[in-house]
Structures are given as structure tokens and as C-alpha cells.
Amino acid sequence: MNILSPSILSADFTKLGEEIETIDNAGAEYIHVDVMDGMFVPSISYGMPVIKSIRKSTGKVFDVHLMISEPIRYIADFAASGADMITVHVEACSDVVATIEKIREYKLKVGITLNPDTPVSAIKPYLNRVDMVLIMSVNPGFGGQKFITSSVDKIKEVKRLRDELNLSYDIEVDGGINIDNLATVLEAGANVIVAGSAIFRGDAVENVKKFKSIMSVW
Ligand SMILES: O=C(CO)[C@@H](O)[C@H](O)COP(=O)(O)O
Numbered sequence: 001m002n003i004l005s006p007s008i009l010s011a012d013f014t015k016l017g018e019e020i021e022t023i024d025n026a027g028a029e030y031i032h033v034d035v036m037d038g039m040f041v042p043s044i045s046y047g048m049p050v051i052k053s054i055r056k057s058t059g060k061v062f063d064v065h066l067m068i069s070e071p072i073r074y075i076a077d078f079a080a081s082g083a084d085m086i087t088v089h090v091e092a093c094s095d096v097v098a099t100i101e102k103i104r105e106y107k108l109k110v111g112i113t114l115n116p117d118t119p120v121s122a123i124k125p126y127l128n129r130v131d132m133v134l135i136m137s138v139n140p141g142f143g144g145q146k147f148i149t150s151s152v153d154k155i156k157e158v159k160r161l162r163d164e165l166n167l168s169y170d171i172e173v174d175g176g177i178n179i180d181n182l183a184t185v186l187e188a189g190a191n192v193i194v195a196g197s198a199i200f201r202g203d204a205v206e207n208v209k210k211f212k213s214i215m216s217v218w
């Protein structure tokens with residue numbers, strides 16, 4: 001099933017609850033929540049209090065993308081704040097298996113991700129332990145960046161590995177996705193689509209509809 005996960009990093013924070021209700025009503029399946037610590041990535045976004053607060057605005061799945069060093073330290077807090085799914089960076093964890101197990105301890109879905117410069121081989125040992133693989137198609141840290149085209153081959157590679165290893169994880173893509181490159185990533189094998197600026201810039205309802213109509217074809 002294809003899933004749209006708008007990144008609220010590009011929403012208007014003065015009316016975050018309303019923005020979330022808008023994309024929820026327009027038909028987005030997930031809400032992508034980007035957490036940045038100023039260490040693993042240069043920027044700082046928001047954390048637990050914001051997630052806890054926006055949990056009241058929607059019942060949709062909170063797809064929490066942790067761009068933080070040693071995320072194992074905060075899994076309990078993100079679980080308590082209302083995360084449904086937590087994705088961690090392979091580069092940010094000194095013990096990836098322990099981090100995955102910690103997320104499982106709270107009965108949350110687990111995602112693993114990697115930076116554009118990290119080869120797929122770095123996540124291969126963990127593929128049988130996760131529900132989702134996130135292919136970063138920009139260097140993490142900021143919304144509104146340009147899509148890195150070599151990510152298409154990485155999507156194909158994790159799809160091929162899924163077949164080869166007889167696994168069933170979802171494939172998410174995040175960074176620079178817009179109406180023009182959406183079909184390319186769907187065709188490559190991505191089924192969970194993150195988009196921030198392409199959804200919240202302009203009319204969010206229309207943008208969600210446009211995305212969903214292309215996604216329905218695949
Ligand atoms: O994780 C990140 C950035 O680090 C993303 O989730 C972005 O927030 C997506 O925004 P766009 O590239 O779609 O504007």
C-alpha cells in the first residue's frame with residue numbers, strides 16, 4: 001500500500017495543530033515528525049513536548065524520524081509522547097540492535113535509515129529486524145533541499161534485497177520529493193512518501209490530492 005507522510009517541518013508552526021488537521025482531513029496516512037539535535041545534524045527542530053501536544057490534533061500514525069545521536073537514550077520519552085513508529089540513523093547508533101530492541105520494547109514500529117553517502121551494505125545486517133527502510137534523498141538537517149538522484153538506485157537496491165531475503169519491510173523515501181519526481185521513486189519501489197515543502201508550500205489540500213492521485217496509479 002502506498003502511504004503519504006507529510007513532513008511537518010515545513011508547516012506553519014504558529015498554527016501547527018490546524019496544519020496537521022488539514023493534511024489529516026485531506027487524506028495523508030502518516031504524519032512525518034523530524035527530530036534534530038544539533039549534533040547528528042547541524043539544525044535543531046523540536047522534541048517531545050511538541051509531539052505530545054500535536055498528538056491531540058490527529059489519530060494518524062506519527063512517523064518519527066530521529067536525527068539525533070544515540071537515540072536509544074530517548075526511545076522511552078518518544079514512546080510516551082505518542083510516537084507510533086521510530087526511525088533511527090545507522091550512523092547515529094553505537095549499538096543498532098539494542099536500539100531496535102529498545103523501540104520494540106515499547107511495541108512501536110521500527111525504521112532504519114542511512115545518509116545519502118552511506119552504502120546500503122551498512123544497513124543490510126538489520127534488514128530482518130525492521131518494519132521500514134528509509135532512504136534519505138537529501139543530507140538530513142533541513143527541509144526544502146534538492147533531491148539527490150542517486151537515491152533512486154538505493155531504493156531499487158533495498159527492494160531487490162527485500163525480495164532476495166524474503167522480507168516485507170516498507171520502503172520510505174525522504175527529501176526533495178515533489179510532483180515531478182514522485183513517479184520515479186514509486187517506480188523504483190518506494191511506497192511511503194515523505195514530502196515537506198511540496199505539501200505545505202501553497203495549498204496543502206490540493207497538494208495532498210495531487211500526490212495521492214499519482215500514488216494511486218502505482
Ligand atoms: O528529514 C528531513 C530533512 O532532514 C525531511 O523529512 C524533510 O523535512 C523533508 O522536506 P522536503 O525535502 O520534502 O522539503
Ligand SMILES: [Fe+2]
Pocket residue numbers: 007032033034065174194
Ligand atoms: Fe525526515
